[in-house]
Amino acid sequence: xxxxxxxxxxxxxxxxxxxxxxxxxxxxxxxxxxxxxxxxxxxxxxxxxxxxxxxxxxxxxxxxxxxxxxxxxxxxxxxxxxxxxxxxxxxxxxxxxxxxxxxxxxxxxxxx
Amino acid sequence: xxxxxxxxxxxxxxxxxxxxxxxxxxxxxxxxxxxxxxxxxxxxxxxxxxxxxxxxxxxxxxxxxxxxxxxxxxxxxxxxxxxxxxxxxxxxxxxxxxxxxxxxxxxxxxxxxxxxxx
Numbered sequence: 001x002x003x004x005x006x007x008x009x010x011x012x013x014x015x016x017x018x019x020x021x022x023x024x025x026x027x028x029x030x031x032x033x034x035x036x037x038x039x040x041x042x043x044x045x046x047x048x049x050x051x052x053x054x055x056x057x058x059x060x061x062x063x064x065x066x067x068x069x070x071x072x073x074x075x076x077x078x079x080x081x082x083x084x085x086x087x088x089x090x091x092x093x094x095x096x097x098x099x100x101x102x103x104x105x106x107x108x109x110x111x112x
Numbered sequence: 113x114x115x116x117x118x119x120x121x122x123x124x125x126x127x128x129x130x131x132x133x134x135x136x137x138x139x140x141x142x143x144x145x146x147x148x149x150x151x152x153x154x155x156x157x158x159x160x161x162x163x164x165x166x167x168x169x170x171x172x173x174x175x176x177x178x179x180x181x182x183x184x185x186x187x188x189x190x191x192x193x194x195x196x197x198x199x200x201x202x203x204x205x206x207x208x209x210x211x212x213x214x215x216x217x218x219x220x221x222x223x224x225x226x227x228x229x230x
Contacts, residue, residue, distance in 0.1 A: 039216040039217065041157075041217075043157075048209060048220040048221065048222055048223055049149075049157065049209075049217075049220055050220065051215075051216045051217060051218045051219075053216075054215045054216030054218070055215070055216070058215070060215070060216065060218060061218075090156075092156065092157055094157070094217070096213075096216065096217075099162075099173050100159050100175045100176070101147070101159040101162075102159065103156055103157045103158070103159070104156075105156050106156050106157075
């Protein structure tokens with residue numbers, strides 16, 4: 001199975017400041033078709049997860065442009081350009097290159 | 113609007129069975145791969161299994177932890193997805209989410225809680 005490792009585990013943030021989360025995979029997620037099979041999700045407190053980024057860098061429908069995804073192969077980053085109060089919650093990366101799909105352990109983002 | 117609504121969760125004893133349902137609206141279920149993902153209380157997300165779409169013969173695939181105990185099925189006439197869970201264990205206690213697998217896992221239900229306890 002592909003192991004997904006996120007860092008940091010916890011991220012205190014200041015509204016208006018940038019934030020960054022790292023995700024590493026134990027195998028390359030770059031397919032021969034040129035796509036990286038890496039997705040990012042946000043789970044707000046008490047809610048279901050929602051898709052933020054798919055294929056490494058594509059924002060899902062309705063996701064604000066302050067969220068961006070980058071990286072390729074085994075190293076990926078989710079960036080929030082200016083954190084807002086509604087961005088608190090747990091962020092997960094997940095690979096969909098092969099089964100079983102596997103998730104990172106999560107990064108809890110909270111306001112300082 | 114795409115919507116997924118799960119039902120059927122509850123309390124069940126170890127070794128028991130439960131069937132979860134997921135009612136889809138706003139899209140045609142048969143066109144899409146569909147996954148089940150679960151989340152134990154206070155913990156992270158775990159993929160349970162998936163059903164491919166009609167074009168791919170609705171082939172199902174499962175996580176090793178549930179293989180042989182869980183079965184995913186569909187009823188296109190009802191635009192619904194199901195998860196039959198047998199031989200339940202305490203470690204199966206979790207919120208179970210029905211998820212559409214399109215461009216990532218792009219639509220999630222609200223989840224239904226399954227508690228396996230004596």
